[in-house]
Amino acid sequence: MHDKEGMFIQRLASQGISRRAFLKYCATLASLMALPPTAGKAFAEALAKGSRPSVIWLSFQECTGCTESLTRSHAPTLENLIFDTISLDYHHTLQAAAGEAAEQARLDAMKKNWGKYLVIVDGSVPTKDGGMYSCIAGISNYDMLMETAKGAAAIVSIGTCAAFGGIPHANPNPTGAVAVSDIIKDKPIVNVSGCPPIPVVITGVLAQYLALGTLPELDNLGRPKAFFGETIHDRCYRRPFYDQGKFAKTFDDEGARNGWCLYELGCKGPVTYNACATTKWNEGTSFPIESGHGCLGCSEPNFWDAGSFYRPLSTPSRPIKIAELGLAAGAVVGVAIAIANRSKKAGAKAAHQIATVADLEKKP
Amino acid sequence: MWLEDIPVNVSGADEFLTGNAAAVLREIASLLEQLAQTGEGGCIDLASLPFTSADRTWLRDKLGKGEVEVSISAGGPSTIVETGTPGVWWITHRNEQNAKSGEFIEVTLVPELVATHPADVLSGLESLNKKIMN
């Protein structure tokens, strides 16, 4: 076996990954992406035969949590397998080159693969004051994104910062941070949101692009429907308790120990679209709600400014400010109308005349 | 420390039937018919629809227990169990951390993952020949 597929399988074998393990991984990946079971096989074939497309990873206003989420997911990892099938030509944190050589690598990759490379972005882009709040090699994030995106086939925004602005975008947004989709309008963009995003969602999107050359079906916020199609609440294993009206009232009461619903403790699961409840975290160990903490809603735009994490969704997102002035105005209007009515009544009373039978019988 | 060690007792969460198991059973029947007529079966991804553990138990009871049980150790343990309905196989994949990563029903004569790939036969032969030569 000296064809591409054979070589791929051999390379996997050298890493201790058998053909069956690979097929199994593809089957579960297809399952996670809500593709039909037959797609797993197509996936495996295409991945094995696939060329190594160039990927340029740009890190802007971010915390590297997204990269950590992906690279620390397993060891030795099947997720890394996706990294084996791409040519990661530029990534601040992971690349060996530094300084001018690093920037040169980016420019070379762009030139060589113009129109075909994939750009991955994590972190938001500051736009205030000429974008001076985040620069790499003297180039502002904004300029680097505009330059690199020009020749890209598609852009994958990894993490809530790149997808929606995230924490840098939160009120009062001192750097004028925006999402990639706010400034790039002419390229297909996939938003893989989450703080951080689920590793398998990142690899799933990459795998589909590598294997089938297509981008997944997206929701109205540009997120892959397969992973962001349902809310945490709808897929939550504690959902039946919500339906039964059984809620934990504090983090250490009987209800919390019984694993009841965390709605009253501020869980944002009902308005958060993500796959945590099904794919889970730390190799399928659990997800936040399983650990007894409500969902923060990190994969949604503006989640940071959507009210307290610890207040139920049905309560005000900020303390109700009733304008006393308004109430006073109401009282004033009421009193004014009352006085008007009274004077009308007094007027009618004053105009009142006593009529006798004789008056009525009087002929005009 | 394992998750089971944390004194959280989740009761009653999974006790009802969603009705999806019955739908899956009908789908299995039609795949079996197809297998009998054309020799081509099919595969159902149990993760693709909401399934409670009650649904799972119900489906297991209906399908019954067969004679063959295959355990595969590749990227974590997997089991392929023949159900009491010949031709219907219950596949459970687990990752290296032993967490369930996929669950399928395959309707086929022999599950695909069990058969040896011809390419692997050749590479196996190659390495065996090397051993004979030495």
Place this chain on the structure above:
Amino acid sequence: MNDLAFLTWVRGPGLGLAITIFLLGLIWRLIEVFSLGRKKDLSVPRHTPGASGWHTIYRRSIPFHGALSHNPATSVSYIGGYIFHIGFFVILLFFAPHIELFAYVFGLSWPALPSRLVDFVTVITIIAMVVVLVDRITKTVKRFLSTFGDYFAWTITFLPILTGWMAVQHLFLPYTRMLAVHILCVEIFLVFFPFTKLLHGAATFGARWYNGNLNGRKGVPV
């Protein structure tokens, strides 16, 4: 504006605004009504058992004899009206997320009903409201008696119930947006409450007490 920002607005500034207008209007209207006053009644009050303001509040809250069976034309209004009002309050007061809101605003909470039961009540309530509306439109007399105000009050009462139910059922719009629309509809309801026929929610029992008291002085239990 994305869905979550919309929801955050209706849960925050929008809610504050709606409650302010609601209270403003309510104070205004109640001062206006109560300040009208009455002339002093110089007659000697009579005392007849069962003739009092409180008695009238009670009597007019339960159906009078034959109301539900006597005349099919009016029994639709009675039965539909009771079902809808009781359903409305069951949904408002016993759905767990609503109780959370009351707990936040008033510091009081009570046990919730299972959401499936509330869901069932909601469907019944929606059906009852549609039936009374159709009845109002198809019956000639009721149609002539109806004004824009009646249809408007019906609409802004119906929308919060319908959108809330659709949000829970995940119908038509994504949950987040539907929930925001639901809360917005409630805020519209609050804003118009003092200035439409919905004010009966604050005035009915006062009016009944007044009628009962007035007639009670004359020795007539009503």
